[in-house]
Amino acid sequence: MHTTVYLLGLAIISSVPALYHCQQLAQNATADICAEAMTCGNCITRDPSCAWCGDDIFSGVRCDYVMSLQIRSCSNITFPSGSLNITQAQNLADADTSPTGQAVQVTPQEARITLKVGEPQVIRLQVRLAKDYPLDLYYLMDLSQSLKPDIQNVKGLAEGLERELKNLTTDLQLGFGSFVDKTTLPFTLFDVTCLNDGCCLSCDPPFSFRNQLPLTNKIGIFKESVGNVSVSTSLDTPEGGLDALMQVAACEDQIGWRDRARRIVVYATDAGFHMAGDGKLAGIVQPNDGQCRLDPVTNVYMKSTEQDFPSVGQINAMLREKNIVPVLAVTQNTHYDVYAELKQLIEGSQLGPLASNSLNVVRLVTNAYKQITSEVNVGDTSPDNIDISYTSYCDAEGPVPGSSKCIDLLLQQVVEFDVEILAQDCSPNGGQQTFTIRPFGFDESLTVIADVICSCDCESKGIKDRSLCSSANGTFTCGQCECDEGRYGTECECDSDSGSSPEDMSSCIRQNSTNVCQLRGQCICGQCVCSNPEYFGQYCECDYSCEKFQGLPCGGQQRGECYCDTRTLERECRCKPDYYGSACECISSTKDCETINGLLCNGWGNCTCEGKCQCETDSPFRGSKCDECPTCVGQCSSFQDCVLCQVFDKGPFTGEQCDMCKARITLVDDVKKLSMVNDTDFVLCEYRDDDNCTILYTYQLQDNGSYTVLVQSEKVCVSPKDGGRRTQVPWIWIIIGIIAGILLLGIFIIALIRLWIFIQERREYAKFEQERKGAGWNKSDNPLFKPSTTTVMNPMHGKALE
Structure with missing residues (x-):
């Protein structure tokens, strides 16, 4: 596990230089893109980061990053934004x-x-x-012979649609239209005799599209209009439905579409449809113009035989423009799959099967309306x-x-x-x-x-001046000369027919070198034009390779400028007055390190060269100025030394440090009484000095961000007599008391030891006397004594011999 973490960390660390290198390459690539622009308008449209320098006097490439132009001291930068x-x-x-x-x-x-x-x-x-948004519903029906049974069913749709849709909106309008096909061979045929599909004298003559009934809120008129129509016939299977859809969408006034209403057209058919290009079968080659072409008297499409069928793209664009949602009600036959593909090509369209008696149209319309009102696309x-x-x-x-x-x-x-x-x-x-x-x-x-x-404002202010562009051979625009044809150079001083002379080339070669413009640019009319904005100088010998801070040479233009010595080619940062360091990384001012007590970093840290506090590791203070103490009570410790030196003339501060205290100190008689009348949060600060007295003070934050410190003018010292306040006790008597107490305690301890020894000795003596009185002496021989004679007893003495 540790090995894996180590390798992962190593990979991350090792990737940092690579990431930085990639970033530099990306910036250089963008800079090259900018450098290719020759005019201000071309510059600002080449890349969002490109800017144009419009100074009258400027060396190097004018189209570059804003920061790069600022480094090169451009004062007139064109960098528009949206x-x-x-x-x-x-x-x-x-x-x-x-x-x-x-x-x-x-x-x-x-x-x-x-x-x-x-x-x-x-x-x-x-x-x-x-809620309750108006709805316009237009029923567009195929009136070919095959849909004749559905006409009677459509008459009943009005009541069903009204009943169902009234639950969704109270503002409903219904309209009715019909279509067949183009009125010419090979699409239809005018003939009063019986045709192959069995439609005889009872059929209406063929027509392309007829607006039978404009949108109306009178349901009875809708039923009457549907009841008066008759079917017609056509020769081929596909019908002219797209012609009809185009007219329904284009003829807003004739159809009666309202501006503030949801628009739905129900397209009911059992056949396919003709599309753009099919009109060529009848010699019709004029494209559909997408305009309303209804006869104002008959309400019939007049350009049926003059314009081709519209394309699916035209239908989609027109329906989208007019905010019309088509509901495709198609019988489930071989043509259903064709309309499924059509649905994918028309935005927002709905598709559903058309039953043999059209009774499910109400359900199709209500479902389509609910879907329309439940989604936003x-x-x-x-x-x-x-x-x-x-x-x-x-x-x-x-x-x-x-x-x-x-x-x-x-x-x-x-x-x-x-x-x-x-x-x-x-x-x-x-x-x-x-x-x-x-x-x-x-x-x-x-x-x-x-x-x-797409252009710069300065491009419209060109000046044709002999003094600016050599002999008026160009127009001075956006800080540079735009040369006339056949002229070139920074001031149009060069003639394209003459070329560059050896004298001109020699002026572009640096001393002790053989490279023209140090191989970093081109010599034009005796002057080096650097190819990369990173290079500058008379011979393109210098670059901005000074030390960087925060990724910018010399910390950026705000901190300093990169200076290149054209003789030694050494680079150094020339810092602004408020900055110093090899990369101008340090800040001269220590203002950001000063705390309210006037000290740098509150006296618990060091102010770094970047103007930030680095707190001591063993101090309790933290924060950006080392003035935050999680274990301290409020800001008491921040004001302590200032109170001691300014009010009581003691503490660690010197006279100079004491003068640096910024907090305004006010003396009061009793700080504790102040807390009783102050409704805001009150912090009582206490400090016990060397005299065993307590200094009381508090602080208040003012509206301007400064602090006022309220200090009790008299220290609090506890008196043994009354427990109240008194002046400080002389320290010599405290020392004498301590010594006397120690001596008395020693004498008392010695007396106790002597008493304990005396008692022990008396006990030992009494025990000796008792043992002595009970002792006695035996009158026996000394076991160590040996007599000089030895008496031997004969065991046979006095016994008779046998």
Whole structure:
């Protein structure tokens, strides 16, 4: 485990130089891209980080990073940036709460943006589905012979649709239209005789599209209109439904679409459809123009035999522009799969099977309406040079980058989208570009008026002057000469026909060298033009390789400048007055290290050259100024030394340090009484001095950020007599008392020892006397005595001999 951690740490550490090197390579690559720009307009559109130096006198490449131009002391830098201005933003509201009486489902409604190429602008779009929103429903029916049984069923749709949709919205309009096919061979045939499909005199003559009934809120008229239609016939199987859809979408006034309403068209058929190109079968080659071409009297499509069928792309664009959601009701036959593919090509369309008697149309429409009102799908009409990406905020799960859709929504639920608008390049047509961002199926949208920055202001202020551009051979624009044809050079002083003379080349070679411009640039008219903005000097001999601080040479222009000695080629940092160090990394001022007591780092640390406090490791103080003490009470310790020196003339501070105290000190009679009348937080600070007296003080933070320290004018010393306050006790008597106490304690201990020894001796003597009195002497021979004679007893003495 330890080995793995070690290797991982080693890999991370070793990758740091590589990452830095990669970063430098990326910056150099971008700098090279900038350096290729020759004009200000080309510079600012080449890369978002490129800027242009417009100084009249400037050496080196003018198009570079802002920081690089600042390092080279450019004072007139053109570096435009984009902007965003919301010009109209009504609050989201239902119709009954809106000041205008109309629901607001999308906000903001208009924005003006200025786009810099490659630099995005983000607009937060809010969408809310309003309750009881108006609905316009147009029923577009295939009137070919095969759908004749469905006409009677469509008459009953009105009541069913009204009954079901009234639960979703109280403001409903219904309309009815029909289509067959183009009225020419080989699509249809005008003939009163019976045709192969059995349609005889009872059939209406063929027609392309007829607006049978404009949208109306009178359901009875809808049923009457449906009841008066008759079927027609065509020759081929596909029908002209796309012609009809185009007219339904394009003819807003004739159909009766309302501006503030959800729009649905039900497309009911049992056959396929003709598309763009099929008109050639009848010699019709003129493309569909996408315009409304209804006869104002007969309400019939007039250009059926003059214009081709529209393409699927045209239908999709028109329905999206007019905010119409198509519901494709198709019988489940071989053509159903064709319409399934069509659904994928038309944004927001719905598809469902059409039953043999069309009774499920009500269910299809209600389901489609519920789906429309439970999801928000945002799209746009942005031009080719502008890219738009979305991030959706649908619920509490957070943002979903790349998503422009929210589903399973409730009415009045607010969803948000971050719309990121990015200009890839300038529009070929130039000028303002206007486009819309709209949730599909909504009649409300966000209109965006975009200006792409493609030129610099200074480019319109060119001067044709002999003194600026050699003999008026160019126009002085944005700090440089834009030469006339056949001229070149920094001041258009060179003629392209003459070339560069040897004298010119010699002036581009540094002494003791044979390389032209140190191989870092080109010699043009006797002057070196460095190829990389990193190089400068008469011969491109110098670069910005001074020591770096925070990744910038000499810490950046704010701290110092990189100086190159053209003779020795040595680099050094020339720091500004407030900075010092080899890379201008140090700050002269110690202001950021000063604490309220006037000390640097509160006296518990060192102020580094970067103007930051480094606290002592063994001190209790921490923080950016070493003035935070987790184990201390408030700020008492910060004011302690200042109180001692300024009020009581004692403490560790010298006179100079005492004068540096910044806190304002005020003497009061009794600090404790002050706490009884002060409603704010009160911190009582106490300090016990060498005289065994207590100094009491507190502090208050003022509105301007300064502190006021309130100090009790008299120290508190405890008296043995009354327990109150008295003056300090002479220290000599304390010492005499301590010595006397020690002597008395020693005498007492010695007396106790002597008493204990005396008692022990008396006990031992009494025991001796008792033993002596009880002792006695025996009158026996001394066992050590040996007599001089020995008596031997004869055992046979006195016995008779046998």
